[in-house]
Amino acid sequence: MDLETFWFVLIAILWAGYFVLEGFDFGVGMLLPFLPRGEEDRRTMLGTIGPVWDGNEVWLVVAGGATFAAFPAWYATMFSGFYVALLLVLVFLIIRVVSFEWRAKSESDGWRSVWTWANTVGSAGAALVWGVGLSNLVYGVPINSDGDFAGDLADLFSPYTVAAGIAVVLLFAFHGATFLTLRTAGELRQRAEGAARRLSIPAALVAAAFLVWTVGVAMDRNDKDIFPPALPAALAIAALVLAVVFLFMGRTGRAFAMTALGTIAAVATLFTSLYPRVMVSSPDFENSLTVDGAASSHYALAVMTVVAVIFVPIVLLYQGWTYYVFRRRLGLDETAAETSDAGAHA
Amino acid sequence: MVGTIAVSSVDLARVQFATTSLYHFLFVPLTLGLAPFVAVMQTIWYRTGDERWLRLTRFFGTLMLINFAIGVATGLVQEFQFGMNWSIYSEYVGDVFGAPLAIEGLAAFFLESTFLGLWIFGWDRLSRRVHLATVWLFALGSWLSALFIMVANSWMQRPVGSTVTDGRAELTSVWELLTNRFAIYAFTHVLLVGLTTAAVVVFGVACWHLVRGRNAELFRPAVKLALIVGVPISAVNLLVGSHLGIVVTDYQPMKIAATEALWDTEQPAAFSVFQIGGFSKDDQTPSFDIEIPRLLSFLATGSFSGKVEGINTLQAEAEAQYGSGNYTPPVRTTYWSMRVMAYLGTLVFLVLAVGAFFFWRGTLETKRWFLWVGVLTIPLPYLSALAGWVLSEVGRQPWIVWGLLKTSDANSPSVSTATIWLSLAVFAGLYGALAVVDFVLMRRYARLDPPEVGGEDDEFAVPAVSY
Numbered sequence: 001m002d003l004e005t006f007w008f009v010l011i012a013i014l015w016a017g018y019f020v021l022e023g024f025d026f027g028v029g030m031l032l033p034f035l036p037r038g039e040e041d042r043r044t045m046l047g048t049i050g051p052v053w054d055g056n057e058v059w060l061v062v063a064g065g066a067t068f069a070a071f072p073a074w075y076a077t078m079f080s081g082f083y084v085a086l087l088l089v090l091v092f093l094i095i096r097v098v099s100f101e102w103r104a105k106s107e108s109d110g111w112r113s114v115w116t117w118a119n120t121v122g123s124a125g126a127a128l129v130w131g132v133g134l135s136n137l138v139y140g141v142p143i144n145s146d147g148d149f150a151g152d153l154a155d156l157f158s159p160y161t162v163a164a165g166i167a168v169v170l171l172f173a174f175h176g177a178t179f180l181t182l183r184t185a186g187e188l189r190q191r192a193e194g195a196a197r198r199l200s201i202p203a204a205l206v207a208a209a210f211l212v213w214t215v216g217v218a219m220d221r222n223d224k225d226i227f228p229p230a231l232p233a234a235l236a237i238a239a240l241v242l243a244v245v246f247l248f249m250g251r252t253g254r255a256f257a258m259t260a261l262g263t264i265a266a267v268a269t270l271f272t273s274l275y276p277r278v279m280v281s282s283p284d285f286e287n288s289l290t291v292d293g294a295a296s297s298h299y300a301l302a303v304m305t306v307v308a309v310i311f312v313p314i315v316l317l318y319q320g321w322t323y324y325v326f327r328r329r330l331g332l333d334e335t336a337a338e339t340s341d342a343g344a345h346a
Numbered sequence: 347m348v349g350t351i352a353v354s355s356v357d358l359a360r361v362q363f364a365t366t367s368l369y370h371f372l373f374v375p376l377t378l379g380l381a382p383f384v385a386v387m388q389t390i391w392y393r394t395g396d397e398r399w400l401r402l403t404r405f406f407g408t409l410m411l412i413n414f415a416i417g418v419a420t421g422l423v424q425e426f427q428f429g430m431n432w433s434i435y436s437e438y439v440g441d442v443f444g445a446p447l448a449i450e451g452l453a454a455f456f457l458e459s460t461f462l463g464l465w466i467f468g469w470d471r472l473s474r475r476v477h478l479a480t481v482w483l484f485a486l487g488s489w490l491s492a493l494f495i496m497v498a499n500s501w502m503q504r505p506v507g508s509t510v511t512d513g514r515a516e517l518t519s520v521w522e523l524l525t526n527r528f529a530i531y532a533f534t535h536v537l538l539v540g541l542t543t544a545a546v547v548v549f550g551v552a553c554w555h556l557v558r559g560r561n562a563e564l565f566r567p568a569v570k571l572a573l574i575v576g577v578p579i580s581a582v583n584l585l586v587g588s589h590l591g592i593v594v595t596d597y598q599p600m601k602i603a604a605t606e607a608l609w610d611t612e613q614p615a616a617f618s619v620f621q622i623g624g625f626s627k628d629d630q631t632p633s634f635d636i637e638i639p640r641l642l643s644f645l646a647t648g649s650f651s652g653k654v655e656g657i658n659t660l661q662a663e664a665e666a667q668y669g670s671g672n673y674t675p676p677v678r679t680t681y682w683s684m685r686v687m688a689y690l691g692t693l694v695f696l697v698l699a700v701g702a703f704f705f706w707r708g709t710l711e712t713k714r715w716f717l718w719v720g721v722l723t724i725p726l727p728y729l730s731a732l733a734g735w736v737l738s739e740v741g742r743q744p745w746i747v748w749g750l751l752k753t754s755d756a757n758s759p760s761v762s763t764a765t766i767w768l769s770l771a772v773f774a775g776l777y778g779a780l781a782v783v784d785f786v787l788m789r790r791y792a793r794l795d796p797p798e799v800g801g802e803d804d805e806f807a808v809p810a811v812s813y
Contacts, residue, residue, distance in 0.1 A: 051463040054418065058459045062451035064425050069448035072440020072514075079429025079436070080758035086430055087769050090423055094776060097419040098783075101412065105787060148433070149760040296441040300517040304445055311452040319460055325471050 003301040004291050007070035008278070010308060011063060012271035015134070016264045018059035019168075020175075023263055025049040025056055027176015029096065029123030030169070032116050035180070035195055041188050042116065046100070047330045048183040053100065055319055057093070069304055073147055073294035074278040081141060081149025082133050085156060089129045096122030124169055131168030135161045138214060138273045140221050140282025147289060160213055167203075167210035171266070174203035175259040178243070181252040185329045193252065200247050200255075204240040207262070211236050211269055218273030222280050222288075229273040236265030358766040359431040359757045362773065364739070366423050368732050369777050373417035375731055378492055378537060379544025380410045381485035385478075386571065392478050398564050401796040406548065406568075407465075408791050414462065416784055423773070431766065435746055435756035442508045442517045443498050450494035458487030492540070493533050500529035502747050503738070504597040510750060528597060531590040532738075538583035539734070543727040545576025546694060549701065551792045553720030556711050564796060569710065573702045580695040587691065587734075588645060594741075595646040595654070598748060600664065600673060601741035602646050603657045605680040607632070613653035617641035620685075625678035668749075675743040683736040690730035697723045 001009070028049050036042040068075040079086060095118045103115035139160055142151035177199055180192035211233040218224040243258035274280070278294050281287035295301065384407050391399035425447070429436050436444075461483040468477050501508070507522030508515045517523065549572035552565035595602045602608075606618060609630040616637040624632030643652040657674055664673035697719060704710040710717070746753040 051467040055456065055460040055463055057418075057422075058451065058455045061422060061425060061455055062448070064429075065444065065448040065451040068425075068429065068436060068440050069444025072437045072444060075429045075440060075444070076433035076437040076758075079426060080431070080433035080760050083430050083758075083761050083765055084768070086426055087772060090426060091772060091776065093422060094419040094780075097415055098780065101415045102783065102787070146759075147437075148758075296444070297511075297516040300441045300445055303517065303520045304448055307449050307452060311456075315452065315456045315460075319456070322460055322464055325464065325468060 003298060003305060004070075004295040005275075006305060007066065007295070007301060008271070008275060008291050010312075011066050011070065012267060014059055014063035014066060015271070016267040018056070018063055019130075019172075019267050020260050020263050021056035021059060022053070023127075023172045024176045024179035025053040026123040026127045027172040027174070028180060029119045029176075030127075030173045031177060031180070031192075031195060032120050035177075035191055036188065037191075039112070042112075043104075044184060044188060044330045045180065046103070046119075048180060050100070051326050052322060055322065066304075070296055070301060071278055071291075071294040072296060074289055077143065077147055077149055077279060077289060078137070081143075081151070082136070082156065084153045085129050085133050089126050089133075092122040092125035092129070094122075095119075096126070123172075127169045127172045128165040131165035132156060132161045134270055135164030135210075135214070137279050138222055138270060139217055140280035140285075140288070143279065143281035143284065143287040143289065145284075145287055147287065160217055163206070163210050163213065167207045170199065170203040171207050171259070171263060174199040174243075175256075175263060178247065178252060178256045178259050182256055183329055189329075193247075193250075196247055196252070196255070200244045204237075204244050207240055207266065208237045211266060214269055214273055221282060221285075222273060222277060223285070224273060229269055232265045232268035232272050236262045236269055239265055355761065355763045355766055356754050356757045358763060358770060359761075360753065362431060362766060362770045363427060364736075365770075366420065366427065366773055366777070367739075368735060369781075370417065370420040370424055371732065371735060372728060373413050373420065374492070375536075375540040375543040375727070376413050376547060377410065377417055377488050378540025379542070380406060380413070380547065381481070381488050382541070383544050383548060383571070383575070384410055385481045385485050387568075388478055388481055392474060398567060401564060402568055405794075405796040406551075409547070409551075409788060411462075411466065412784065412787050412791065416780060418459070419780075420777070430769075431758055431761065432746075432756050433758035433760070435751065437514065438751055438756070439502075439515050439747060442501060442505075442515045442523065445517060445520070446494040446498040446501075446523070450491050450498075454487050454491035454494060456487075458484055458491060461487065489537065492536055496533040496536055497524055497526065497529045499738075500526045500532050503532075503594075503742060504528040505747055505750055515747070515750065528593055531586065531593050535583065535586050535590055535734075538579055538586055539727065539731050541575060542580040542583055542691075542694060543731065545572045545579065545698065546723055546727050548572040549576060549698065550721050550724035553717040554793070557714055557717040557721070561795060562711065566711075569701075569705060573698060573705055576698040577695070577702045580691070580698055584688075584691055584695060587688070591645050592648050598742065599655050600657070600660045601675065601680070603655060603660055604675045604677045605684045605737065605741060606642055606646075606654070607677050607681045608642070608654060608656045609658050610656040611653065611659050612656065613643070614640040614651045615642035615646070615654035617645060618681075621681075625681065627674075671744070673744060675741050680737055680741045683733040683740065686733035687730050687737060690726045690733070694723060694726050694730065697726075 028045055032042060032045060036045060064075075067078070099115040099119040099122065103112055103119070106112070133156070136156050139158060141149060141155050144150040174196060177192050177196035181189055181196055184192055215226060215229045215233050218229045219226060239258045239262035243255045243262060246252070246255035246258060276291045277288045278291055279289040281289070384403055387399050387403040387406065390396065391403060461480045464472065465477065465480040465484055468480060472480070501523060504526060505515065506526050507517060507519040509518050510516070523529075548568055552568045552572065555561050555565045556569070591602065606615075607621065607624050608615060609624075616639045618632070619636040619638060621632035621635035623629055624635070640650045642654055644650045646652065646654045657677070661672075661674055665671065701710065701716070701720060704713055704716060742748060744752050744754065746756045
């Protein structure tokens, strides 16, 4: 594999990591106003993602930085072209960060309710925009012969890209509910499981439709054959079907593994459909940005490859260790101890 | 007409970058400095078992967390903004400038965020020793991220380790990039600014509690720690900052000339302490000024008889090298930003030094007026640091990458003026609201009494990111 392809794959992996990890904390955020019976439950839900959401968000920061460094032309065209969409993402992510921070700073119900909804809107909004934005890479946007974006905001919306946004929102909500079944206890856990069941079939159906559609879009608009994009798409669909099955069998651990695998395979479908281009141009297909055309010099890629080969495994180790440290369920039996722990010692 | 529109979208993009960056940097120095402070406090508790240090760790840890979360949110804007508003710049520099940013993410941000989460929520999940390690790793992550950012910024000031091929910069030596003399001084300077800021904040907050006669037994050791760190660090910082001036003279003589409003080459050159007028091409002679003979020669070259080149000479040289155009940065802005930075930096050192004198004499707590001075000093390192960035970035104009790419050629061609107005308005509203609430929260938590450890009313210790 040449270095250009290696970095394309690495960026796909970073996005997959971001979707899997931030996916469930977005999902928890989306369910925040609906699942809990009261403030206690809400704090427990936030407690399940409290130690990890910030680290999860770094996957996005690194995906952005890696794109800048490895494919400057891609980064430049995508970030300036998707300007308003990214502005929205930033607003959603900022109000979400702030909601985590400030929600507990006052006892007032009104204050808490505002920040609960801020978290929910931020989570759902960011998920929606990421779905619309990334699917546009394959679907194609107007790019001129200088490699600059030549369209406007309306060009980002088509039935396919909107479907992608909805699929991502549903998938994350399902993924998040399944995550909650593993990290909570008692009645909250049952409610989470109920929510996961109700979300599972619509999420799996919409996601499956989106995946099939993506393979079609790749063939129609990006000059791809049905293989290889159909392989990760099939894997993703199989994983989501299994997630539904496991969930209804009460095997929530396996269901979560399957929603995670489904999310990874869905991102893989998108990037497999994209390769060897990084941004499809439509209607002028020949202006599409390619992996080779957008890449940095060999030397720069080689330097960063050394850094990535050293640091990515280390990061995986300590992030994995974090999940091990915080593996205990939060909820009923321990509610008193846990929340006062989180409160007193955190 | 087209020209007018192009100019104004660059200007708007610059306004947005300047405001969002300066805003972001309101939060950065305190994180850089407070992280090691909190780590040292926790280490002392770990070593001695003295509960006062545990209470101080929690107290200042809370301030650190409130501060850090805003830094994270505003930092994401910085990363996205290069591509959103400066796409030509991004494509031109990505090969070189992108590498330290990507490495920052991999090597520093993951470390910072992950171990901060472990620290906040790990008090009773980790052994005391491992838990102590998490706060040190958080501090290490924040320092590493400053390192890579300063490497990236220093390349814009003094492009090394790269060559321009096909209208794009390409990395040729990562070693030269990392050992850029400019980067070494700038990184050291930023770290010392961070530590100074944290020392002033710890000192000022402690003074506030002492002036109210509250928690003296707790804040006395905090004052001592702040002074032990703050006095030498703020002094060394003045020296390092001053030496950075000599480095700048070597690579960006025009920045120094503009900063000193020095129109004609002088040898030896006098330092202008204060002047009225003399800031524009048509008005090169101040109507009033106070000067110290030979001092500028020393500050800029390290020798009291050194030659300092003037703007007129350098402008002519630049036109000969790069073609006609204005190569002079805004003189008035650089002149005053340098003086605000240096004078406030000196004032901060003096306050801490006088505080140390009183503390050593045992009279600090009886001098109420001085305790108030300590409280009122809190904004000064911030203003000094912001002025320093204005000097560094405005002084680089008209270049975005010194000698290679002009700011006016670097913005996104596909982004309209209206779009930038929109984002500017969104950020102004959002950041304004954040500033107000953050200030209120910081003030509230800085004024709380640190509760007894494990007490019923341990609500205080609820950190920013718990619920």
